[in-house]
Amino acid sequence: xxxxxxxxETVRMIEKERLDIRTITMGISLLDCIDSSGExxxxxxxxxxxxxxxxxxxxxxxxxxxxxIPIVHKRISVTPISLIAGSSSDLNYVEYAKILDAAAATxxxxxxGGFSALVPKGFTKGDRxxxxxxxxxxxxxNNVCSSVNLGSSKSGINMDAVKRIGExxxxxxxxxxxxxxxxxxxxxxxxxxxxxxPFMAGAFHxxxxxxxxxxxxxxxxxxxxxxxxxxxxxxFGEMAEIIKKAAFKITRAGHLVGTTVAERLNVPFxxxxxxxxxxxxxxxxxxxxxxxxxxxxxxxxxxxAALAMLNDAVKKxxxxxxxxxxxxxxxxxxxxEDEGMIEAVECGALTFDKLxxxxxxxxxxxxxxxxxxxxxxxxxxxxIADEAAIGVINNKTTGVRxxxxxxxxxxxxxxxxxxxxxxxxxxxxxxxxSIFINRGGHIPAPIHSFKN
Amino acid sequence: xxxxxxxxxxxxTGIIYNVSKILAENNVNIEDISQTIMDDFFxxxxxxxxxxxxxxxxxxxxELEKIAETIGMSIRxxxxxxxxxxxxx
Numbered sequence: 073x074x075x076x077x078x079x080x081e082t083v084r085m086i087e088k089e090r091l092d093i094r095t096i097t098m099g100i101s102l103l104d105c106i107d108s109s110g111e112x113x114x115x116x117x118x119x120x121x122x123x124x125x126x127x128x129x130x131x132x133x134x135x136x137x138x139x140x141i142p143i144v145h146k147r148i149s150v151t152p153i154s155l156i157a158g159s160s161s162d163l164n165y166v167e168y169a170k171i172l173d174a175a176a177a178t179x180x181x182x183x184x185g186g187f188s189a190l191v192p193k194g195f196t197k198g199d200r201x202x203x204x205x206x207x208x209x210x211x212x213x214n215n216v217c218s219s220v221n222l223g224s225s226k227s228g229i230n231m232d233a234v235k236r237i238g239e240x241x242x243x244x245x246x247x248x249x250x251x252x253x254x255x256x257x258x259x260x261x262x263x264x265x266x267x268x269x270p271f272m273a274g275a276f277h278x279x280x281x282x283x284x285x286x287x288x289x290x291x292x293x294x295x296x297x298x299x300x301x302x303x304x305x306x307x308f309g310e311m312a313e314i315i316k317k318a319a320f321k322i323t324r325a326g327h328l329v330g331t332t333v334a335e336r337l338n339v340p341f342x343x344x345x346x347x348x349x350x351x352x353x354x355x356x357x358x359x360x361x362x363x364x365x366x367x368x369x370x371x372x373x374x375x376x377a378a379l380a381m382l383n384d385a386v387k388k389x390x391x392x393x394x395x396x397x398x399x400x401x402x403x404x405x406x407x408x409e410d411e412g413m414i415e416a417v418e419c420g421a422l423t424f425d426k427l428x429x430x431x432x433x434x435x436x437x438x439x440x441x442x443x444x445x446x447x448x449x450x451x452x453x454x455x456i457a458d459e460a461a462i463g464v465i466n467n468k469t470t471g472v473r474x475x476x477x478x479x480x481x482x483x484x485x486x487x488x489x490x491x492x493x494x495x496x497x498x499x500x501x502x503x504x505x506s507i508f509i510n511r512g513g514h515i516p517a518p519i520h521s522f523k524n
Numbered sequence: 525x526x527x528x529x530x531x532x533x534x535x536x537t538g539i540i541y542n543v544s545k546i547l548a549e550n551n552v553n554i555e556d557i558s559q560t561i562m563d564d565f566f567x568x569x570x571x572x573x574x575x576x577x578x579x580x581x582x583x584x585x586x587e588l589e590k591i592a593e594t595i596g597m598s599i600r601x602x603x604x605x606x607x608x609x610x611x612x613x
Binding site for chain 1 (some may be wrong): 527528530532534558560562567569581582585598600601603606607609610611
């Protein structure tokens with residue numbers, strides 16, 4: 073029998089420290105749904121998703137009961153729709169988003185990701201139509217998530233896409249202005265997007281992936297924080313060790329859930345993403361882990377170093393625990409979804425520029441940040457360009473999920489509700505970037521030696 | 525297949541009786557049992573075998589939750605796999 077204290081530790085992690093499996097995400101290839109008729113293609117998409125994911129929610133809930141560990145979300149990711157819709161003669165892909173929304177509703181998942189385009193080097197006809205369709209697609213669907221990969225370390229940054237995405241975000245904000253521009257919370261602009269990410273809003277099923285897989289995203293910032301709380305005098309080396317051990321246990325739980333669900337659904341197990349994903353609930357915050365290390369508030373000097381160590385230790389603990397680690401695997405720092413981040417912004421400790429610095433050492437990027445509604449599209453594009461540059465130069469994924477909240481300004485806050493939380497509106501630099509962004513073209517791929 | 529039953533709460537008479545009664549009624553065999561008082565809380569962990577269980581896992585779980593409410597304790601039943609995965613290499 074497992075040791076007495078081990079059983080109690082697991083029970084405590086689940087009951088008191090909010091250990092959960094954040095998501096089980098079924099990746100589904102739609103490549104065989106391509107058709108020159110948009111209508112036929114959409115019917116195939118609906119049929120395939122509702123057939124393959126028919127039992128996803130049911131099996132997820134069953135395993136939740138048997139193991140006694142919450143699985144918060146059951147989700148689906150699909151092949152980027154620009155690749156599927158491109159061969160149709162349609163001039164607008166909103167109907168594709170609607171069919172994804174309908175399929176998601178039928179199988180009972182709460183998000184479906186993959187209304188996406190991959191354009192690091194250039195656009196196809198389908199990419200352009202998809203990007204133009206994003207604002208309306210996000211405004212007219214509930215559960216569809218969208219992403220565009222516009223840069224990579226191999227091919228540089230597509231600055232035409234960067235420019236266009238700034239406008240797309242503004243249009244989406246306007247179309248969903250009645251709900252604090254919430255449409256923007258369902259869109260991510262990536263550099264070096266990963267093809268097996270289970271987390272929304274950026275999940276899509278990459279073209280190198282199998283027919284159908286089951287990916288898992290674990291969480292557990294509360295577990296890491298409580299482990300550090302119990303070791304107040306630990307040195308950095310000791311803290312790294314504590315984080316690694318916690319990450320190991322969290323990952324093992326995720327691996328078990330993933331392999332069990334995959335087996336029962338008769339699909340291969342894909343990857344386990346061991347990111348620390350916060351929620352707005354107290355006790356589920358990444359910012360509070362950094363503060364536990366001895367920072368008065370997240371965002372003060374030292375925060376980048378603390379986050380770098382946390383991110384690295386999480387990866388090391390997780391990689392030991394599972395051979396199927398993938399996705400982002402690190403720490404997420406979404407502002408509106410993290411109670412500690414929200415407070416740090418509200419008290420002035422965390423600024424936009426510090427957040428950008430933090431993104432150079434952890435997973436993802438400028439995530440769930442509300443900015444003034446009158447921020448020019450070119451400024452949003454410039455923020456995306458900065459983040460993409462951090463990712464492309466450092467060989468890591470970076471994403472931007474910005475919400476220019478229509479009609480609101482610094483000092484106010486946006487209310488999204490649920491997991492998306494509420495976001496204090498952060499000030500951005502008022503100086504103009506438009507001449508820079510309007511140049512268009514392509515930032516060449518970076519050199520991969522002479523690293524200094 | 526085996527599961528771990530965890531019972532935590534304020535000590536009182538009849539805890540083991542109440543829990544093991546439900547297990548016995550549903551043909552669930554107790555293979556190991558250990559208990560202690562931690563911070564004034566009665567804490568018991570049972571390893572049970574579900575191979576010959578006469579009801580569905582979900583129903584057993586509900587029955588245990590019902591009795592937990594009656595005797596004012598927290599009772600959980602979880603597959604053994606989770607603990608083995610998290611605490612063994």
